[in-house]
């Protein structure tokens with residue numbers, strides 16, 4: 001049989017005071033502390049389900065403490081996989097607990113940090129909270145823990161940090177999951193006026209359970225009933241506002257908001273080389289600055305049902321999953337749907353890698369490298385889209401169950417579709433040259449041929465046949 005391949009085409013413990021330790025020399029690397037920590041840490045007394053550890057380091061000329069949890073894999077895994085879960089601006093590492101349990105059960109060591117400025121971490125008042133700095137802090141933590149490569153999963157603001165992380169440290173990222181990330185639009189370019197840091201602080205410092213809950217219901221879970229289990233996450237936040245670092249925390253939020261507004265990640269998404277999964281609740285309407293924008297401007301912001309697909313089209317190596325009817329935090333609103341989607345997305349990719357690993361020829365090894373690098377075709381490779389990639393399928397075809405074959409088919413369809421879309425969008429700026437016209441025609445032809453081929457494969461499989469029975473044109 002001949003299955004054409006499309007892979008190449010995508011080719012020291014603080015007391016309760018703010019002083020971290022008595023250490024006087026800057027320590028560029030930092031140290032991990034895993035002794036006793038007080039229940040109330042930097043103004044957060046919310047109970048965490050696993051021991052809280054501290055990463056003490058020196059940064060921007062001051063001593064800082066990042067609180068984190070380090071959950072061992074509950075299942076032995078020879079690949080020593082690690083997942084790092086980055087929380088959103090109105091959340092903490094602990095908000096990811098359910099997801100962390102699932103990942104631990106699946107064989108991942110899970111790291112749950114609280115970003116500097118948030119939750120149980122120190123809250124410096126004179127600090128640049130730029131997104132790259134937050135990504136660098138996470139990278140420092142992982143380095144101190146001896147973790148070289150990890151799956152990075154980020155939600156909301158954490159999604160922005162995760163995307164930056166992927167841009168800054170591509171070699172240290174296994175794969176990225178961006179969950180309703182912020183920064184998929186340029187709020188300021190869309191008309192959000194400047195709000196001074198002082199005004200932002202004033203509006204935030206009065207936050208309490210009632211105001212936070214109202215905000216989250218309107219923005220995070222719109223058009224959906226409030227569930228009692230969301231209360232925990234509002235209490236977690238309200239306690240910090242009401243706690244002994246409430247004012248410092250509010251000021252950090254003002255600094256962070258100011259920074260996020262100036263650093264939308266959307267412009268750099270085309271540079272992201274890591275394998276990326278974008279998971280988006282399509283009813284999400286969250287947007288920074290909406291609260292102080294005119295109704296006209298506010299109406300243009302936070303349309304995740306459009307922002308999701310648009311962002312996915314910009315990321316070279318991306319798979320999108322939209323959750324119909326879910327808001328800003330799909331993993332809280334429908335944990336099962338979130339879990340299933342994640343499993344499903346990864347299965348296809350892992351399966352592809354397994355299939356390629358079994359191939360012994362140079363082609364399959366090349367393809368595997370391509371898949372792992374997340375490389376995409378360039379325009380110049382357009383005519384090579386038919387490169388045989390899984391032609392080694394002959395070697396393993398006997399072992400393939402019908403389910404394996406259907407998986408491969410789905411995978412090929414998915415990659416082919418993304419491939420064609422990518423080719424079309426690459427060509428878009430060159431609208432009128434004769435070369436562009438002829439390339440566009442070729443893309444259309446390739447698209448039609450592939451669709452015919454896939455349809456025949458599907459019909460064959462459903463009729464109990466095998467992929468190798470299908471002749472490619």
Ligand SMILES: *[C@@H]1O[C@H](CO)[C@@H](O)[C@H](O)[C@H]1NC(C)=O
Pocket residue numbers: 206207208209210211
């Ligand atoms: C919460 O804050 C709002 C707005 O500042 C205020 O009107 C309300 O009384 C506060 N509620 C409580 C329970 O403190």
Ligand SMILES: *[C@@H]1O[C@H](CO)[C@@H](O)[C@H](O)[C@H]1NC(C)=O
Pocket residue numbers: 431432
């Ligand atoms: C390209 O061609 C289209 C339709 O043929 C035309 O509407 C458009 O103005 C042209 N663009 C340029 C830059 O020439």
